[in-house]
Amino acid sequence: MGVSTTAPEEGVAVVTVDFPPVNALPVRGWYDLAAAVRAAGADPEVRCVVLTAAGRGFNAGVDIKELQRSRDHGALIGVNRGCFEAFAAVYDCEVPVVAAVHGFCVGGGIGLVGNADAIVASDDATFGLPELDRGALGAATHLARLVPQHLMRTLYYTSRTVTAAELHRHGSVWQVVPRNQLHEAALELAREIAAKDGSLLRLAKAAINGIDPVDVRRSYRYEQGFTFEANLGGVADRVRATFGTTADGGQEQA
Template structure:
């Protein structure tokens, strides 16, 4: 369990997240993910990184149970900083990152795929930000990279999800395939990217990041300040407690 990196073929690195049962990452998990993506991108032999996950879904965000059982603000600060590092690592990766998404992609998962260069998803994939239901704010920055502005606001305010098919129609998901074909499809796209000149693909990634109309690091950091404000006011604890209690009742 954790974050692992493999090199299945020349030019490609696959970073796999595996935090069972639902890939809700603890604080250290976000830092480990950031380190793995950065290390893969810095390898001169790598020309494309595939980001994927094991288990039931791609990502369920932060480990709220860890946050609630930790006294004070240490876990909240750690989660904020860890998410910032992981999202930034994907965005700043020296080579393109292809996200291979299955099942649920929620909260922090949106931060990862919103900063990826391309997304391939399985037919059962769903995307959303349940932040308001969890006493948090954040990753609207990244959701806004997947859907138009007014849809982003509606999804954010309602905590609703959208399907891979809907995102494909908006152009943010490159390809939607049956779940059994997800890795083959993601690897196929990554292989096509990795066939380019390694030096040029790095220059292309830097150039595209340089012309982005929104500084995703600064805008996400701004959002995180409101999460901390919600926590200090006591609102966040109330919602996180209710979420943890509901999960325990169902189990």
């Protein structure tokens, strides 16, 4: 259980997240994920990173139960900072990051894939932000990188999800494959990227980040301020009090 890194072939590092039962990450998990991605990208032998997950789904966001157990705002501050670090680590990774997504990708999962360079998804993958149902805000910054503006707003306000096939039609998912082919499909894309010159890939990543029209770190940090305000004002506690388990036993949040 936790975050692990493997090197299945030359030039490719695979960072795998495994927090049963649904990959709802505790505060420490977000920091561990950030550290693993940064370390993989800093390795001069690595030219592409694949971010994947074990278990039932890619990511169910934050472990809400950890927040509920906290008697002060320590866990909230920790998870805000942890998510910020993990999302930024994917965005700032020195080499391209391919996200391999299966099952549910919600809450913090959107922050991860929204900051990735490419997404390969299984045909059972779904994406969404249930924040308004979970007493929080955030990651609209990253959802806006996956879908057009008005669709992003509608999904955010309704907490609805979209399928991998729908995101493929919008151009944000590179490829949709059967679940048993996801790992190989992600490696195939990573292999193609990793065949390029490593120094040139690093320059390309820096150049592409440099021309982004939105500073994803600043905009996400701005969103987090409203999450904290909702907690200070008691709104978040009121909403979270109605939260038990999701239909699949999850603890979705960002």
